[in-house]
Amino acid sequence: MTHDYLISLIRTAVPAAVGAALARLASEAGIILDGDSSTALTTGVVALTIAGYYAAVRVLEVRWPRLGVLLGKPSAPTYPVSAVQQQ
Numbered sequence: 001m002t003h004d005y006l007i008s009l010i011r012t013a014v015p016a017a018v019g020a021a022l023a024r025l026a027s028e029a030g031i032i033l034d035g036d037s038s039t040a041l042t043t044g045v046v047a048l049t050i051a052g053y054y055a056a057v058r059v060l061e062v063r064w065p066r067l068g069v070l071l072g073k074p075s076a077p078t079y080p081v082s083a084v085q086q087q
Helices: 002-028 035-063 065-071
Strands: none
Touching (some): 002 035, 002 065
């Protein structure tokens, strides 16, 4: 279980890092906004980038499983079915 837990953490952290890196690149592109607008826009862009990146990689991973490496690990975690869930 620990191994699957670590895989799930990696596959969550990598899209977050990609989203943050892309937002950083966008901010260095010279887009200048006032402080409040910049904070709100950055937060929204990071969230959308993370969600979009994760969704795109998961769709591609269905067809080409090796692309799972773009989420940090080439395989999704597996969780055993507990006796409670089987009933």
